Amino acid sequence: MKAHSATSEDAITSHGIRLTPQRRYVYEALMEKRDHPTASEVFMRAKARMPSISLATVYNCLDALTESGLIRQVYCERGSSRYCPNLVPHGHFFCKTCGVVFDVPIDPAQEASWEFPEGTQLEHVEITLRGLCPACAQKQTTSLL
Numbered sequence: 001m002k003a004h005s006a007t008s009e010d011a012i013t014s015h016g017i018r019l020t021p022q023r024r025y026v027y028e029a030l031m032e033k034r035d036h037p038t039a040s041e042v043f044m045r046a047k048a049r050m051p052s053i054s055l056a057t058v059y060n061c062l063d064a065l066t067e068s069g070l071i072r073q074v075y076c077e078r079g080s081s082r083y084c085p086n087l088v089p090h091g092h093f094f095c096k097t098c099g100v101v102f103d104v105p106i107d108p109a110q111e112a113s114w115e116f117p118e119g120t121q122l123e124h125v126e127i128t129l130r131g132l133c134p135a136c137a138q139k140q141t142t143s144l145l
């Protein structure tokens with residue numbers, strides 16, 4: 001496979017979204033550490049580079065980036081929404097103990113095996129998986145001994 005060196009600017013312009021410096025900082029804050037941060041975590045990271053940015057601006061940028069399809073909003077039952085820049089089809093695993101969220105790749109071929117009423121148009125797949133992350137599972141096993 002050829003090395004891919006797309007910059008955030010390439011990605012942003014290819015999605016037809018106007019690149020403002022604020023949007024770029026917000027997008028880069030998501031790309032630098034792919035740990036599904038909440039809006040306030042993104043705000044802290046963006047603020048480190050652009051001290052004048054406000055939380056309201058961060059929310060606006062996140063909305064614009066989500067609408068353009070460049071990032072995904074991840075809904076959590078408890079707590080604030082998180083944001084994910086991974087555009088490859090994937091589900092989200094939530095650790096019920098430490099709250100860590102990680103991506104789980106999904107084989108698109110699986111969707112072919114789902115049964116829908118005839119005429120259904122599938123537009124969006126949101127897969128949530130819950131359990132214990134490896135670190136928490138390990139702790140639980142050792143505490144039971």
Ligand SMILES: [Zn+2]
Nearest residue numbers: 084086092103
């Ligand atoms: Zn994700």
Ligand SMILES: [Zn+2]
Nearest residue numbers: 095098133136
């Ligand atoms: Zn955990």
